[in-house]
Amino acid sequence: MPEAPLLQVTDLVKHFPQGGGVLAKPKAWVKAVSGVTFAIRRGESFGLVGESGCGKTTIGRMVLRLIEPTSGRIEFDGRDIWQLNRKDFGRLRRRMQIIFQDPYSSLDPRMTVEQIITEPLLAGRPPPRAERRRIAEELLGKVGLRGADLDKYPHEFSGGQRQRIGIARALCVRPELIVADEPVSALDVSIQAQVINLLQDLQREFGLSYVFISHDLSVVEHLCNRVAVMYLGSIVELASTGVFSRKPRHPYTEALLAAVPFPDPHRNAAPFAMEGDVPSPINPPPGCPFHPRCRYAFELCRVETPALIPAVDDHSVACWLNKGRGIE
């Protein structure tokens, strides 16, 4: 029997109200996430990729119980996190942490590095002050900063160093799962490589699982074992990383890959540009959400939404092409 997943997300839906007020009914609903299912094994890096507004960040927030889902289940280590009471969830909450995109706004400018890193320890029964300082110092070493930095403030650090502080804070309570929401997007290329390497080293050392949310396909491919490609609130393709870039099955993944300007002047002169914008999630198109931009779209795509089903082993796709197997 295969090992039970660390995180199991089932039929997750989130609709945000738009307009309306305290007493008035909302004018419309933004369908940010519409029925997403996936599982993450222990020690795995799972990538969620897609463009702005595809729902990837909303999923990350719901997994950490920061946003309440409209419907669906999120089980962490076999327990439905939205059914737990505050106290039980508090215990579970330590086992999952988050790293944010913007290393500037995610650190309190009035706290020292030591206070920032050890803040998660203050929940529950905090260890004594000296012990907290020792923990902070050890963590700083792990993320490549020096003990002398403990009493400094965030403004004294560069973007890459601040991201390291954010990572140390996430590691402080020894979590099993880290949701990393665009952790390297705000960083320069040379610093990005440093932080990616750090995340990989820490994963090996602490046996971490990552939900890695990013719009950057090459970073996700490098860092993750499996990738879910999202479009307008749904997963359209789910595959292991080696497969996903070499043999995409969903037309959206194909277009997304083709749009990345390749850092080699000898290869494809102009990136292939897919027409049109992402439709509004308020009134998503009927049928397959991608059909208005899809170059393969046919009758069925306009009326019926394809489900995410396995095309070949460990490679699922939500596409009507080739009887649901996507691009062959």
Place this chain on the structure above:
Amino acid sequence: MSDCLLAIEDLSVSFGTPEGSARAVDRVSFALNRGETLGVVGESGCGKSVTSLSILGLIPSPPGATDSGRILFEGRNLLELKPEDLRRIRGRDISMIFQEPMTSLNPVLPIGRQVAEPLMVHRGLSNAQARAQTAEWLERVKIPAARRRLDDYPHQMSGGMRQRVMIAMAMVCRPKLLIADEPTTALDVTIQAQILSLMVGLKEETGMSLLLITHNLGVVAQMASRVVVMYAGQVVEEAPVAGLFDRPFHPYTQGLLRSMPRLGGRSAGQAQRLTEIPGIVPAITETLIGCKFTARCPHAFDRCREKAPDLFRIRQGQQARCWLKESPERRRADA
């Protein structure tokens, strides 16, 4: 008429800070030919944006000051022009598009008015004439139902559409030079591809030159014919695009190219480490005697710490600011 449209010669720009004067651009020289696309790459704070803002006289002074150099546009030094003469060039012969299409458009003016403004100012067109040409341009930058959107405000459009409006505004007077400072950085990758192909099309159609400032090496590889690499305010390498990617000389350029994960590369899912450039960019207030990359360079030796290198000719069209040109035996094979 000479081939050279824009020549920046020995440009230095510094800013007054509480810690003293900080040099953001340090003796930068490069030239751009007619019809050419030149890419300027580098990380935050390398001076690429300050260089491009200097061309149009957009550096606020104080705190900014041009310490030395010339910026020759069709042979005239832009730094010595009177403000009203520079205004005649700005938006007509040289225009610029910026990274953030939300903050660079005026939120309280309809987009039609904003795009028409250069036509009325520089070409003296009447309101109606300018409006007609504006509608044409909005169609050319592929804004759907362009005529009906003339009276829309920026907030009614998506990021990609706003960047199209910016491009239309920059293009209406058919400039000889378009400066694009990170034009696609704020956009999603499929929208980025649309904007890049739009820019390629407009460039072919009008024969303008393009100065493309970006940190994205993929964008440079696909768009530019020549590339200038900047680090800590200096040009550290200049080369034709193929030469730069095939045979980078400067350790910084090499490091940048190696530190990028590549789609479909061998690293995929293999948990391989990326080659990183250790350390961080020096603060511009720091005074460094030798080469500014020394502290992060795997090949650095005594000379690098003692004396700043000049730009050396590496081969036809390629230059690099590195002592390894004179002491090739110092290049470590394992780094």
